[in-house]
Amino acid sequence: GDPTRLGSESPVIVHLFEWRWDDIATECETHLGPAGIDAVQVSPPNEHIALDGVDGAWWARYQPVSYALTSRSGDRAAFQQMIERCEAAGVGIVVDAVINHMAGIGEGVGIAGTPYTPFHYGDLYTRDEDFNHCGRHEDDQIRDYQDRHEVQHCHLLGLADLATGTESVRERIADYLQGLLEMGVAGFRIDAAKHMPAEDIGAILERLEGNPYVFQEVIDPGNEPIEAGEYLTNAAVTEFGYSHHLATAIQSGDLASLETLGQEKGWLKSDSALVFVDNHDKQRGHVGGGVLMHRDDHYRLALTFMLAWPYGTPKLMSSFTFDDGNQGPPSVAEEGWRTLPVHGEDGLGCLDQGEVDTRGWVCEHRWPLVTAMVDFRQAMGDAPVAHWQQAGASRIAFARGGRGFVALNLSDETWQAELVTGLPAGEYCNLLDDCVTRVSVDDDGWAEAEVARDSAVVLNAERPV
Ligand code: LM2
Ligand code: CA
The missing domain is CATH 3.20.20.80 (Glycosidases)
Known part of the structure; x- marks a missing residue:
């Protein structure tokens, strides 16, 4: 395995x-x-x-x-x-x-x-x-x-x-x-x-x-x-618990509950776990539903989270x-x-x-967001989650060691916040919008970030502007 x-x-x-x-x-x-x-x-x-x-x-x-x-x-x-x-x-x-x-x-x-x-x-x-x-x-x-x-x-x-x-x-x-x-x-x-x-x-x-x-x-x-x-x-x-947990968190607007995703009692160790947002059975309600799929709101946010979060081997559905x-x-x-x-x-x-x-x-695997996040995941390697931050339940941010940073906003309004990125000082591109959004990180690793509603800002230390 x-x-x-x-x-x-x-x-x-x-x-x-x-x-x-x-x-x-x-x-x-x-x-x-x-x-x-x-x-x-x-x-x-x-x-x-x-x-x-x-x-x-x-x-x-x-x-x-x-x-x-x-x-x-x-x-x-x-x-x-x-x-x-x-x-x-x-x-x-x-x-x-x-x-x-x-x-x-x-x-x-x-x-x-x-x-x-x-x-x-x-x-x-x-x-x-x-x-x-x-x-x-x-x-x-x-x-x-x-x-x-x-x-x-x-x-x-x-x-x-x-x-x-x-x-x-x-x-x-x-x-x-x-x-x-x-x-x-x-x-x-x-x-x-x-x-x-x-x-x-x-x-x-x-x-x-x-x-x-x-x-x-x-x-x-x-x-x-x-x-x-x-x-x-x-x-x-x-690890079927993963898809359900992620779907529930997103549908209830509670991204904050993802802080410990993968550490739940009885869950498999990361290397032994195969995870997905949806699979061929679940997306069409065979063996129960309870997951997000391509037609659902916030599916892209779910994919962004899965690929950013270092738990399990992720499998993408192409439907x-x-x-x-x-x-x-x-x-x-x-x-x-x-x-x-x-x-x-x-x-x-x-x-x-x-x-x-x-x-x-549908070819979900070709979506630009997916391509960017696959690249991000591989660039992060085994860098651990650091600097978990949240503003209410629907807005979260975390760093991946000193290599990357992710902020997700599930609320209905733009999220403007001072966040710790853990990144070296510099100006970085948001990987999800072709660098339309840029984020400046100061000498202490802090940044003023603007995260649009229902979307994310994803930064890679190796992708400065
Ligand atoms: C699986 N994993 O454990 C597959 O992921 C799942 O897609 C398979 O079920 C199942 N196990 C067996 O390999 C699918 C589908 C079922 C379908 C079976 C067999 O979800 O609905 O059952 O494949 O084709 C169909 C009919 C069912 C009928 C059965 C046998 O839907 O009503 O049962 O064929 O004729 C009387
Ligand atoms: Ca048997």
Whole structure:
């Protein structure tokens, strides 16, 4: 779970949700590499259920049919090329590994033509013993999240639960992941990790050769028997508390409550935590909502805070617009739900900021604010928070060692204040408005700052006017 494996001291990951492999390759060269983004989380690359039966829903990708690398995002050759082009641009590929389960129990044919029936998937998993049959509720479905056995051994949402406790299943999963490592992927997101005993994940990861960055998706609401901390011996873990805490602070106008974000009791240590403002599930209310996303007020302020605050490895969401929570990416239904590209001749490009009613690619990762803050985060390295200041609940400021300074104003009026920046004397540019705002720091590190409403002033010691 060591984030520096992604190639920098404070790496930033972006999730290009449902993007095509050839688009990602181009994006690595044209935007991600130049912006200093370290890695891309890609949608599951393996064969999933057919799109027709589910009207092109995005969640088809979470119903594996085989480990063949054919998916809505492209084929194996395109996947390999993407890895190579991104690597050349300094960007690693983090694969979303759906290994807890296969498709929903039923029959059909996968997107690459692999047939399946209940508990039989092509020639990959062919025996009932390859699946857990938990013996609860007659239908073996998960209902009671207070019951550890049930959560880990029954079927999640009707999805055939793999017997990850058995040697043969572990071996098949490890072969899949090892194949990806050999193609050059940099890491894995372990999907539905809470639904597998930590020991099973550990046994699979132990078989891998290479040194991937791994984070496990464990939704720990703080009141269930399975806790995020159990998974730390394997690799990093998602800290869902972060998104909720940040959303609550911002929605209630209480930025001051962020002073100790990350130090809460029971939270993961910074290096072991994967954090985000929103993810693909939460932004559309799957597994509960309670987070901020691109259409929400103050989303930019949330991103600014996350990238300025030295806790966890941040993951940015790069979305497509939707008007119902099942809808897949921009696509052509008549052509087998072909995903419309971002780049190239029939490429849609990215929507303009605020254009939320058009179907298209949002590309939050390209927003100038995001680019500036990614640069800031990397320049700050491990510089600790210093000089915490607040004026009421909705206006805060803090320094990052002597390297940087941030002031955030969530109130309805401009915030004019004398603040300690911790920076050497000089005149600095606000990184968020192309130096339209300038701040003079005196010999004692103090500055008279003017922070517009619903925005921030961000200074980097290395970026004087
Ligand atoms: C995850 N992490 O633990 C993913 O982040 C999440 O997106 C996945 O659910 C889930 N776990 C399983 O990998 C999504 C989506 C579900 C969808 C499943 C499977 O949020 O709504 O379930 O993928 O495609 C769908 C239907 C559901 C049905 C199920 C099985 O929405 O009603 O359950 O398929 O047919 C009967
Ligand atoms: Ca399981």
